[in-house]
Amino acid sequence: MEKIKVEHVTKIFGKHINAAMKLVEQKKSKTEILKETGATIGVYDANFTVNEGEIFVIMGLSGSGKSTLIRLLNRLIDPTNGNIYIDGQNISKLNKKELRKIRRDKMSMVFQNFGLFPHRTILQNTEYGLEIKGVPKEERRLKAEKALDNAGLLPYKDQYPSQLSGGMQQRVGLARALANDPDILLMDEAFSALDPLIRKEMQDELLDLQQRMKKTIVFITHDLNEALRIGDRIALMKDGEIIQIGTGEEILTNPANDYVRSFTEDVDRSKVLTVENAMIRPVSINVEADGPKVALQLMREEKVSVILAVDKQRNFKGYITANDALEASKRGERHLHGILRNDMQTVPPDTLIQDVLGPMSDSPTPIAVVENGKLLGVLIRGVVIETLSSSNGNGGVDDE
Amino acid sequence: MMNKMLDFIPSLPVADWVETFMDLLTDNFASMFSFIQKWGKNSMESFTDLLLLIPPILFILIVAIIAFFATKKKFGLAVFTIVGLTFIYNQDLWKELMNTVTLVVFSSIIAIIIGIPIGILMSKSNVAENIIKPILDFMQTMPGFVYLIPAVAFFGIGVVPGVFASVIFALPPTVRFTNLGIRQVPKELVEAADSYGSTGWQKLYKLELPLAKSTIMAGINQTVLLSLSMVVIASMIGAPGLGRDVLSALQRAQVGNGFVAGISLVIFAIIIDRLTQSLNKKKY
Ligand SMILES: Nc1ncnc2c1ncn2[C@@H]1O[C@H](COP(=O)(O)OP(=O)(O)OP(=O)(O)O)[C@@H](O)[C@H]1O
Numbered sequence: 001m002e003k004i005k006v007e008h009v010t011k012i013f014g015k016h017i018n019a020a021m022k023l024v025e026q027k028k029s030k031t032e033i034l035k036e037t038g039a040t041i042g043v044y045d046a047n048f049t050v051n052e053g054e055i056f057v058i059m060g061l062s063g064s065g066k067s068t069l070i071r072l073l074n075r076l077i078d079p080t081n082g083n084i085y086i087d088g089q090n091i092s093k094l095n096k097k098e099l100r101k102i103r104r105d106k107m108s109m110v111f112q113n114f115g116l117f118p119h120r121t122i123l124q125n126t127e128y129g130l131e132i133k134g135v136p137k138e139e140r141r142l143k144a145e146k147a148l149d150n151a152g153l154l155p156y157k158d159q160y161p162s163q164l165s166g167g168m169q170q171r172v173g174l175a176r177a178l179a180n181d182p183d184i185l186l187m188d189e190a191f192s193a194l195d196p197l198i199r200k201e202m203q204d205e206l207l208d209l210q211q212r213m214k215k216t217i218v219f220i221t222h223d224l225n226e227a228l229r230i231g232d233r234i235a236l237m238k239d240g241e242i243i244q245i246g247t248g249e250e251i252l253t254n255p256a257n258d259y260v261r262s263f264t265e266d267v268d269r270s271k272v273l274t275v276e277n278a279m280i281r282p283v284s285i286n287v288e289a290d291g292p293k294v295a296l297q298l299m300r301e302e303k304v305s306v307i308l309a310v311d312k313q314r315n316f317k318g319y320i321t322a323n324d325a326l327e328a329s330k331r332g333e334r335h336l337h338g339i340l341r342n343d344m345q346t347v348p349p350d351t352l353i354q355d356v357l358g359p360m361s362d363s364p365t366p367i368a369v370v371e372n373g374k375l376l377g378v379l380i381r382g383v384v385i386e387t388l389s390s391s392n393g394n395g396g397v398d399d400e
Numbered sequence: 401m402m403n404k405m406l407d408f409i410p411s412l413p414v415a416d417w418v419e420t421f422m423d424l425l426t427d428n429f430a431s432m433f434s435f436i437q438k439w440g441k442n443s444m445e446s447f448t449d450l451l452l453l454i455p456p457i458l459f460i461l462i463v464a465i466i467a468f469f470a471t472k473k474k475f476g477l478a479v480f481t482i483v484g485l486t487f488i489y490n491q492d493l494w495k496e497l498m499n500t501v502t503l504v505v506f507s508s509i510i511a512i513i514i515g516i517p518i519g520i521l522m523s524k525s526n527v528a529e530n531i532i533k534p535i536l537d538f539m540q541t542m543p544g545f546v547y548l549i550p551a552v553a554f555f556g557i558g559v560v561p562g563v564f565a566s567v568i569f570a571l572p573p574t575v576r577f578t579n580l581g582i583r584q585v586p587k588e589l590v591e592a593a594d595s596y597g598s599t600g601w602q603k604l605y606k607l608e609l610p611l612a613k614s615t616i617m618a619g620i621n622q623t624v625l626l627s628l629s630m631v632v633i634a635s636m637i638g639a640p641g642l643g644r645d646v647l648s649a650l651q652r653a654q655v656g657n658g659f660v661a662g663i664s665l666v667i668f669a670i671i672i673d674r675l676t677q678s679l680n681k682k683k684y
């Protein structure tokens with residue numbers, strides 16, 4: 001179900017908005033427009049939907065408009081143009097009071113520098129959202145303490161934010177957001193200010209939390225690895241425009257243009273790409289019909305020493321080596337059943353490449369990719385390594 | 401020749417205009433001014449009387465104890481308070497001191513009551529800031545005794561016009577620092593308050609004023625000291641207090657008396673300054 005829908009949303013900062021609008025329509029660049037009109041394109045013509053329970057990541061370089069876009073969602077910034085729907089309600093049309101209600105009940109925000117109030121204790125910070133809604137004192141204290149307890153921070157409730165480490169402060173930021181029990185979490189570079197280890201820990205916690213609570217999360221980052229790690233889908237922004245939306249895999253295997261490609265170059269692909277992107281067409285033989293002679297012929301043609309065996313329905317049966325086939329053919333056997341080996345490893349197609357790298361180097365044979373018993377492909381060392389290093393995987397359709 | 405070049409512009413009767421304007425005000429609001437004058441005079445006199453009811457020794461002790469606790473239990477200011485105030489009492493200036501206290505207390509409180517809301521308004525609206533800022537600049541570049549002129553025009557002579565002039569003179573720092581303090585609240589925190597659905601008032605009370613507090617206190621401290629510095633000037637239009645002794649010593653060239661009254665003012669100023677500063681300590 002769609003939770004957030006963004007339709008043709010544009011935000012231009014500064015004066016001469018109409019002039020700037022004309023220039024963007026003429027495809028002028030952001031710097032040209034700034035020079036000519038003094039107006040800055042924050043976001044231009046953004047269109048996307050976020051489904052309920054999804055982690056939607058917005059990614060892009062500094063100044064690409066990520067923060068502007070997320071602030072349009074709760075209208076900390078008013079759009080110049082376009083409509084934003086939350087649960088089907090057009091929030092661009094709400095008056096102040098209605099908007100406050102949406103902010104209080106539906107969405108909470110987590111900030112890059114935590115956004116904790118320095119003059120309030122951890123507990124008072126966590127209570128903030130409930131307090132301004134007018135939740136009775138005792139009830140809000142209980143809720144806030146529960147949220148802090150879940151974050152493992154209850155013992156710190158009477159301390160001030162400055163007394164906590166960065167990671168702890170951000171946990172408070174998250175607890176404050178969750179204490180409100182919102183449907184939607186807006187997180188603007190929430191983990192960017194943390195050091196790498198803590199950051200990874202927080203990502204895990206977020207994923208874990210998502211498993212349990214099924215919030216809809218819009219998450220901003222400028223780090224592709226982070227995006228790939230936590231995002232169900234990723235939107236990539238450049239100069240205020242969204243240039244590609246897709247799963248991490250889609251973006252890696254099928255980048256929309258050179259910009260996206262360059263963005264994805266230094267990513268650790270093994271953590272994102274699945275074996276589906278690295279497998280090749282298997283050389284296979286029908287064990288029910290063919291004999292050793294055909295097998296040898298095929299192996300010679302394809303220049304391989306191992307051939308995969310399937311039945312008529314392409315169900316994976318095992319493999320046959322060239323030596324065995326030669327022996328069998330010398331013995332004059334007509335069938336392959338006698339020399340069929342079945343100690344080959346199989347993996348489903350959605351296995352991460354990262355997870356087969358180890359087994360592959362130990363195994364003398366290639367690894368078969370099998371889904372519901374059917375043979376889909378085969379993994380060969382050289383091809384897998386090549387997939388990891390190339391900027392577009394061979395599983396994707398090339399647009400060159 | 402050159403000197404005469406600008407003479408083709410006839411001299412503008414600005415002074416007349418201002419006078420007409422003031423006449424207009426005094427004529428139309430005469431009853432209001434006289435009400436304020438009467439009511440103000442009465443309440444200030446009773447306040448002074450109240451202060452004078454307190455035995456000086458008790459008064460000195462109370463202030464010293466406040467000073468002791470306000471400065472985190474250090475003895476410096478407390479001892480200074482005892483010695484200084486005892487000296488003033490010893491010089492037979494106690495009544496004058498109490499009159500001065502009244503003047504400073506009233507003008508500071510009024511300046512704060514007016515100044516903080518104006519500062520808040522300024523911080524919330526760039527238009528308001530652009531209008532008010534030059535007015536504050538103007539107010540601060542004027543010598544303090546200029547304000548005596550409208551004060552006398554509205555309220556005659558005495559303590560009320562003294563307070564009026566002091567308020568105008570002492571107002572700007574509170575306004576400026578309130579504005580500054582609120583504008584200095586980090587943007588992310590304001591966004592946090594907004595994103596949770598705070599109303600404007602909630603944001604002001606729960607976030608902006610608490611965070612701006614120490615800046616505002618610095619402004620208030622300056623306001624108090626400025627209103628104290630108006631004490632001598634206000635005595636020119638008949639406001640009672642230590643200032644009057646300084647002034648009369650000045651007029652009669654009595655160096656000794658002038659020195660004593662002057663030093664009493666300085667003692668009072670130091671106590672007030674340190675006290676208001678130490679009230680402004682951070683807890684987080
Ligand atoms: N209030 C504003 N007034 C004018 N221009 C603004 C304003 N806020 C943002 N911009 C401009 O809009 C563009 C997008 O800014 P934004 O903060 O959304 O980028 P970002 O992707 O979040 O960058 P970063 O990674 O540095 O946070 C930038 O060119 C910025 O200068």
Ligand SMILES: [Mg+2]
Pocket residue numbers: 066067068188189
């Ligand atoms: Mg940003």
